[in-house]
Amino acid sequence: MTGEAVTPDVLLRRSSEGDDAAFAALYARCFGRVFESVRSVLRDRAESEEVAQEVMLEVWQNGAKYDFRRAQVSTWLGVIARRRAIDRVRATQSSRNRDFRIGIRDWYEQVDDVALSVETRLRLDGALRALHDIPVPQRRAIELYYFNEYSRSEVARALNVPLSTSNWRINEGLTRLRALLCADQNEGQEYV
Template identity: 45%
Template sequence: MSTLDETATPEELLARVALGDEAAFARLYDELAGPVLGMVVRVLRDRAQSEEVAQETMLEIWRKAATFTPERGNVRSWALTIAHRRAIDRVRSEQSGSDRETRAGRLDPHRDFDEVAEQTMLRLERDDVRAALASLTDLQRRSIELAYYDGYTYREVGALLDIPVSTVKSRMRDGLIRLRHVLGARA
C-alpha cells in the first residue's frame, strides 16, 4: 500500500481499510474512537461496558469496511449507527438476563439455585457411592462402613466382626480399590 495522505478523509481511509490497510485503520480509529465511545456511554452509562462495546464497534468497522456505501451517508454517521445499535443490543441483553433472573426468583423466591444444584450433585454422589458399596463383598462393605461411617478403628472393626485386624485392613484396602475403580468409571 502507498503511504497515507495526511489529509485523507474518513471515507478515503475506510476505502483503504476495506483493502486491509492497517495504517489507514489506525488513523480512522483515532478519528472515530472518541465519538463512538461517547455515543455508547450516553446509552449504557457504564464506563467499563461502554469501552467494551466501543471496541466491539471498532472491530465491526474493520470487518465490515467493504460494506460501507457512501451514497447512504458519511463514515462518521455509519460508525455511530453501528455503535448505537451495539449499545442498544447490550442494554437489551442485560435487561433480558435481569428479567430471566426475576422470573426464576418469582417461581420460588425462597430457593437459591446454587443451593439446589449443590444438593442435586450431593444426592447424585451419594447414590453413586451407595451403588459402588453394593458392588463390594459383605465383609469389605461392612468393614468400610464401620470404619468410615461409624468411626471405628481397625481393632474395633475386627472385634465387632470377629476377624483379625490384618483381615480388616486387607478387606478395607481391597474394598477401597474396588470403590475407586467403580467410582472412577462413573466420572
C-alpha cells in the same frame, strides 16, 4: 499516496483494501466519538468501552461492505454505536428479567407454606387452562413471548406476521385471558 484529504471515508476505503495503518488511523480518529455515543446510552464506562470496541471490530470486519454513497463514515459509525448500545441495554434488561423469573421460580420451588403453595399452583394451573381457551393465534403469540422469552419482533418473525399483528395478538390474548380469569373469580371458579 495521493493528495486527497484524509477523512474517515478515505481511511475506511483504504482500510477495506487491506491498509492496516489506515484502520489504525480511523480507529484513533473515531474511537472517542464512538465511545461517547455509546456512553450516552449505557452510562457505564467499562461497558461502554467494551461496546465501542465491538463497534470498531464490526467496522474492521464489514468496512468493505460499506456503501459510501449512503452516508459519511462518521454517520455510519454513529448508527452502529447507538444500535449496539441499545442492543446491550435490551440484553441486560432481558437478563435481569430472566434472573428475576428464575429467582421467582426458585422461590416458588422452596415455599414451605403448603397452603400458599397449593393456592399458587391452582392459580397457575387455572391460568394455563384458560390459555387453552383463547384462539390459537393469540395463544401461540403469548407462549412465544412469555414462555419462550421471544421479543415482540421475534414473535412476529416466528409467526410470519407483521409486528403490528403480533403485538395485537399478544395484547388481545392477554385481554381475553384476563376476562376469562376475572369471570372465573366472579362465577364458578372453573380455572382458579
